[in-house]
Amino acid sequence: MTTTETATEPTLRVYVYVWLGMLAIVAIEAVLVYAHVSSGMLLASLLVLAFLEAAVALRYFMHLRYEVPLLFWTLIPGLLLAFVMMNQFWADAARLNTLRFPIP
Amino acid sequence: MSDSAMTAGSMHGAAMEPSPFLITSRKLTMWLFIVADAATFGAILFGYGYLRFGSPNWTKPFTFSPNIINGLVMTVVLLTSSLTMLCGVAAAREGRSGATMKWLGATILLGVTFAVLHLREWTGMFHEGWSLSKNPMGGSVQVGALFFSITGLHLLHVISGVIAITVIAIGFRARKFTAGHVETTGLYWHFVDLVWMFVFPLLYLLNVR
């Protein structure tokens, strides 16, 4: 059994820092909810923080930072394209409210 | 040098082109599965956004105590389980079997804790009258439907992950599985954690009364 990539393997200390950082982001999210920001602003900031956490989890916990760049380029842009395209859903979600008969 | 066990039925490494990603097929396949699964969660979360955006009578079911406190504890538990998993992978790489078992055991325990906390919350909501088709607050029935189906899908992933880690841990001790298997399972476990980083803010924090 050979040890792998010891040169590029982050130490446990890095992982603990990342873990602490993610806990901090979760704390910020929770505080934001009670900070009387508008709902649109809340949604936007929660999404930004969630994507930040996802990026950190991908890069460090899931090790993507230490793989060859091609792996990232193969996996992630296509997925993001799919998600970007799904934003076409919103136009119809908004129309639901204008086309529906008022609820009695 | 042989990597014939790298993939079942493959040939000898010297007779093959290296993978463009320089990782094992097993790990690549786990990555591809994660991409596919991410599309699944993405689609269902977009569906949630669509129906919520289109529901004028959406109701927000959660209060700080107990729901959000519970949710925060669950988040910390799941995040910590990612950390113990990382320690387990590191120990497995160094060939420390005892330490690997200890860390994987901790991960399993945290995973089970998450599932128990989740199910306890579900039961509480069922008692309040929530279900897939009922909203005790009188608003849109989509609230319960979406909450239970999305968290249910995630919970299914947590439970599958706990089972997978258990199997891998037992196999690792019996020297049937290797550090590579532990690492690949870890990849999946971190993904379950990653999905929760979207589910928690979107389903819990945006539904605080």
Place this chain on the structure above:
Amino acid sequence: MTMDSVSASITELPPATPHDHAPPESFLRKYVFSLDHKVIGKQYLGLGLIAVCTGMFLSWVMRYHLAFPDKAVPLIGWIAPTFAAGGVITPEFYLQLMTMHGTIMVFFVLTTAPFAGFGNFVLPIQVGAEDMAFPRFNMMSFWVTFVAFAVLVAAFFVPDGPPLSGWTAYAPLSAVGKSSGPGEGLGQTLWVIAIGIFCIGQLLGSLNFIATTLDLRAKGMTLARLPYSTWAWFITSMIGLIAFSVLLPACVLLLLDRVAGTSFFIPAGLVVSDAIQPHSGGSPLLWQHLFWFFGHPEVYIAIVPGFGIISTILPAVCRKPHLGPKVLIASQLAIAGLSYMVWGHHMFLSGMSPSSATLFSVPTLIITIPSAIITLLWLGTIYGSKLRLNTAALFCLGFVSVFVTGGLSGFFLSQPSIDTYLHGTYFVVGHFHFVMGVAAMFGIFAGTYFWFPKMFGRMMNETLGKWHFALTFIGVYATFMPMHWLGLEGNVRRYSSFPSDYMHGSLPLHRFITYSALFLGASQLIFLVNLIWSRFRGPVAPDNPWEATSLEWSTTSPPPFDNFGGVHPVVYHGPNEYGVSGPRGDYIMQTDPPVAAAPAATA
């Protein structure tokens, strides 16, 4: 990252099991639950053959009824006495037939045969591997797909019969349950479960294809030297990876709507069969979005393997290199990306937001550019070549013809203003049967005539093959071309008959289509006879009957269990070395040793 650390990381495992699976002995392990990709590929093709016969039979019943609405359909009263008593086709039964025809054809023929079937058989050999990366996943993939087919066909045998909501299963018709029509009870539930299972099977297959293509390539088989069919299957897998994983949750949500009382796809206040539905707050359009988000990439899952098959066969029959191989691959990659941007063009009539209709129309027009580039590359490859006009070549030419014919009507349909008129008519039926159905079928036929010698070690009969091509080609145009005229006249689709209304005048044309469809179906008997006769009585095939270059032709016909008889092939050339002078003649096989002048090819 240095190469040393890399090779250390991918050789972390002890060589515990040098041969994961030895050649199996028992009948069950050899032919039924086989781990051998060649057997699994044949199983997929067999499943596709059963499915296509079923689907074609259903279309005959529909066509007969359309042409002779007041006559009983022969035999059908005896086959399905509960649904069509005395052979009379009710409008509901017509829709049930249509639903099953579409579902079986799209999922179990156009997806399984060109992608899973040929891909399984050919791809591992073309990259120089002994088997797929994960043979057990591979076996699971087939049997999961088989279970899906069994569950779908089971809908014929439940009391209310199969569903009538079309292969797209539009909500709320598919979501509210029994009250919305015959087959919408248990039949529709079986449909949803079948398609959900099918998604899992194809996801397993896609994972396996990608891992095999990237990781199990023989020495020297760089990505640039992969045969074009392997590229096509690889790109198809990448499309399927995301497409099927979006359809899967959609099916789960639809199932919950049906069995758990949720209302994801059912709006408030919906009245079905005079009863107000106990649902509220859902949106039928959400189902359409999720379905077509899968559905359009699915079109490319059906047709891109055909691109690959044609691009592999054409240079071999033209005896000259394929024009612009890099452009070919780049165009297919562009199609893969664009296929996720255009799904809304299936929904112009659905009440979708008109502004997003524009946003879907533009990428739809753009996606014709890479498609046109690929077609022009084929024409450029054919141009000025010494074409060996065998059956496989004929079907390649036929593929180009029907693909262009179907593609041209796509230009009209991609524009919302024109599509609004044409979408509900036979124009669309003609369009998608040409561009997706028949084109993919021609790809399957070309692949069959081309790889049959490799699969079974015997040649197919060329005379029968040419007759098969000629009659099929005529039958296809006679069947589907008039549908465009019907559509322009305003003949709506999905109606079971037009006995006494404004479309009565179109009845003669409908009859002509029906006769053509029966003729087209009957001419497929030639193919079946050829298939069975050649399997047992055909002349023994040499290793490389087509003088082609890719790796499958450098092993025996049929290949041994481990594909290369214990030898690890080493690749020195690309797949495109035609029209050159080599020791073999006008081509150089990928495994041929490098010629003295050429630089040594080690990646």
